[in-house]
Amino acid sequence: MIAILGAGKMGEALLSGVLRAGRAPSELMATVRREERGALLRERYGVEIVGNAEAAATADTLVLAVKPQDMGVLLDEIGAKVRPGRLVISMAAGITTGFIEERLPAGVPVVRVMSNTPVLVDEAMSVISAGSHAGEENLKLAEELLSPVGKVLRLPESLQDGATALSGSGPAYFYYLVEAMVDAGILLGMPRAAALEMVIQSAVGAAVMLRDSGEHPVMLREAVTSPGGTTISAIRELERHGVRAAVLEAIEAARNRGRELAGG
């Protein structure tokens, strides 16, 4: 039995992915804060909605999907009820396995995961790290849960705040760029719907080439950038405005914010 505690956006995305991967609704339970949310999940997925205490006492795998700020309260509620031999998987940004382990009975294995919203379309990037009591078997279980909804990579926990900044938040940066490009289309007099279609298809085409061509992104960009042509005029402006430096600093800021969240 798998329990998803705090089935909000990420929890629901994982829940739906696990069901798409072929698990029966009877193998899953979820917990929520609001009754209407529970009713919606029950109706949408046919899973049982229970209290946190019941989930903690019943499930073999507990997926903690609450916001980092809510993790302390949740662990205070369930900590004592989690039995050794169970696996605890945390999806929260910033929260260390140490923070969780301190609030659970000694020896309970904890795996920390940073996934992202493309879980919804089975294209997630999930980075996993073992806590101090988690071994190969626990990491395998986490991989089994997450690989149907995308790629899974193992990294040391010291890189988790970086992974949060890079791939956890990553989709937001691409959406932001799409928004800005659509605005540029508006500036050039394109109808909004046409601009959106052009930018989205360019993004999808670029993403598929990045994934499938085996070419380095630099080579792919060079192939678009004709000598004396149009693309280099745009690139010059991006460089002049320090977009590359802004990206480096933005992602570093996200990493630093993740570190702050760990402190509560």
Ligand SMILES: NC(=O)C1=CN([C@@H]2O[C@H](COP(=O)(O)OP(=O)(O)OC[C@H]3O[C@@H](n4cnc5c(N)ncnc54)[C@H](O)[C@@H]3O)[C@@H](O)[C@H]2O)C=CC1
């Ligand atoms: N949104 C994103 O792109 C990503 C989010 N994350 C992480 O996933 C976690 C969840 O994020 P979201 O799904 O975006 O947040 P969310 O706010 O949509 O979901 C959290 C849910 O937990 C519920 N909740 C809070 N305390 C509870 C409690 N004591 N018992 C039961 N339910 C409780 C809330 O009512 C809410 O529905 C966060 O820790 C975040 O850092 C990780 C990767 C990406």
Ligand SMILES: O=C(O)[C@@H]1CCC=N1
């Ligand atoms: O913004 C956040 O805190 C979460 C973690 C990674 C993506 N969204």
